Amino acid sequence: MDRVDRAAAEALDADDPVSGWRTQFGGQEGAAIYLDGNSLGRPAAFVVEALNRAVGEWAEDLVGGWSRWIDLPRTVGDRVGRLIGAGPGQVVVCDNTTVNLYKLASAALSAQPGRRLILGDAGDFPTDRYVLQGLAGATGRVLRLLHGHPTEGLSSEEVQAAIDNDTALVCLSHVSFRSGARLELASITAAAHRHGALILWDLCHSAGAVPVDLDQAGVDLAVGCTYKYLNGGPGAPAFLYVRRDLQTRLRQPIWGWFGQRHQFAMGPDYEPESGIERFLTGTAPVLGLAAVDAAASALEAVGIDALWSKSQRMTAMLAELVEERLAPLGASLASPRDPGRRGAHVSVAHPLAWPWCRALIDQDLVVGDFRPPDVIRLGPAPLYTRFVDVFDAVERMEAVLAAGVTDTGERPRVT
Numbered sequence: 321m322d323r324v325d326r327a328a329a330e331a332l333d334a335d336d337p338v339s340g341w342r343t344q345f346g347g348q349e350g351a352a353i354y355l356d357g358n359s360l361g362r363p364a365a366f367v368v369e370a371l372n373r374a375v376g377e378w379a380e381d382l383v384g385g386w387s388r389w390i391d392l393p394r395t396v397g398d399r400v401g402r403l404i405g406a407g408p409g410q411v412v413v414c415d416n417t418t419v420n421l422y423k424l425a426s427a428a429l430s431a432q433p434g435r436r437l438i439l440g441d442a443g444d445f446p447t448d449r450y451v452l453q454g455l456a457g458a459t460g461r462v463l464r465l466l467h468g469h470p471t472e473g474l475s476s477e478e479v480q481a482a483i484d485n486d487t488a489l490v491c492l493s494h495v496s497f498r499s500g501a502r503l504e505l506a507s508i509t510a511a512a513h514r515h516g517a518l519i520l521w522d523l524c525h526s527a528g529a530v531p532v533d534l535d536q537a538g539v540d541l542a543v544g545c546t547y548k549y550l551n552g553g554p555g556a557p558a559f560l561y562v563r564r565d566l567q568t569r570l571r572q573p574i575w576g577w578f579g580q581r582h583q584f585a586m587g588p589d590y591e592p593e594s595g596i597e598r599f600l601t602g603t604a605p606v607l608g609l610a611a612v613d614a615a616a617s618a619l620e621a622v623g624i625d626a627l628w629s630k631s632q633r634m635t636a637m638l639a640e641l642v643e644e645r646l647a648p649l650g651a652s653l654a655s656p657r658d659p660g661r662r663g664a665h666v667s668v669a670h671p672l673a674w675p676w677c678r679a680l681i682d683q684d685l686v687v688g689d690f691r692p693p694d695v696i697r698l699g700p701a702p703l704y705t706r707f708v709d710v711f712d713a714v715e716r717m718e719a720v721l722a723a724g725v726t727d728t729g730e731r732p733r734v735t
């Protein structure tokens with residue numbers, strides 16, 4: 321890329337086929353530049369309308385609404401599935417990522433009785449590691465966490481070399497929450513299968529931004545959230561994927577009535593549904609599902625490939641600006657240098673990352689987020705972020721750091 325200046329960023333915006341969608345995501349003009357789409361996506365007008373419609377249905381239909389709402393986990397699941405390369409009947413939207421990860425990891429371990437090892441990533445998101453720790457303890461398995469490079473992450477070769485014939489389950493994030501490093505989903509899946517292991521992918525930082533083709537790669541299991549690039553809103557329900565031919569083989573540990581065959585027969589014993597609905601637990605979060613449905617339909621209309629193409633150009637610009645403008649002030653790129661190994665966000669390391677991040681938010685300049693020990697994550701969501709936003713954000717970051725920031729040692733509950 322040529323040296324980036326504001327005019328070059330403006331030219332990229334003028335040429336951006338996705339730019340028309342930004343008007344749906346109001347409240348951005350004159351406000352802080354929002355680069356936290358990797359944590360919580362912005363509300364679109366059409367999502368707010370869908371929520372209002374859902375509340376209207378609640379008011380109008382009351383309990384009668386359930387005759388329609390009951391199918392939402394599966395129909396919204398099919399829609400989310402189309403964004404992650406999953407054919408119909410393999411995805412449901414329900415619960416949160418943690419619960420879905422627990423359900424699927426537990427089901428996978430039960431299906432692999434003779435194997436002792438669970439393989440994960442020491443740098444993975446805490447909830448993933450905690451769920452695996454708990455399950456390893458509860459099922460008498462050994463949890464082996466691989467240690468990757470802090471910014472480059474694990475290499476696909478390292479992961480593949482660690483899988484053996486005693487491996488019951490491999491559980492990894494496709495894109496690292498901290499560095500944005502991206503693993504090779506297809507080759508790692510194939511390696512797991514060569515050794516008879518099952519694989520469970522966390523797609524929280526991929527869904528809605530980075531292309532994945534679960535069916536084509538033969539993935540066994542996947543989970544992910546809908547409040548980041550899918551823009552489903554805070555606390556929106558998560559999704560889970562179970563490959564069709566595995567569904568009857570796997571039994572999840574939470575025997576709830578939404579997973580029960582003939583649910584309203586209210587029979588004495590649990591007998592799970594034969595298809596993907598057996599991975600549901602209890603009452604579907606109808607308002608959240610309405611939001612996810614509307615949000616995902618927009619992403620479907622735009623197309624993941626168009627979003628990914630813009631995302632890659634934005635993160636390339638961001639990474640270049642970090643090196644050019646922020647590195648002289650002691651910051652460094654905390655994401656892989658090779659664009660082919662990155663996801664949709666870029667991280668910046670600095671010893672004063674926390675007060676720097678806080679000052680940017682407090683002064684209404686840039687919203688990113690801090691991850692300990694020393695990283696600011698910047699996630700320019702392609703659906704509503706412009707190239708000039710990326711350029712201006714780095715200029716603002718440079719100015720605040722150059723003016724000086726100090727760490728008071730305070731840490732609020734949420735960073």
Ligand SMILES: Cc1ncc(COP(=O)(O)O)c(C=O)c1O
Nearest residue numbers: 416417418445447493497524545
């Ligand atoms: C990779 C990853 N997994 C899981 C989660 C969180 O899961 P939950 O939706 O259960 O809070 C996050 C949250 O940011 C995440 O980044």
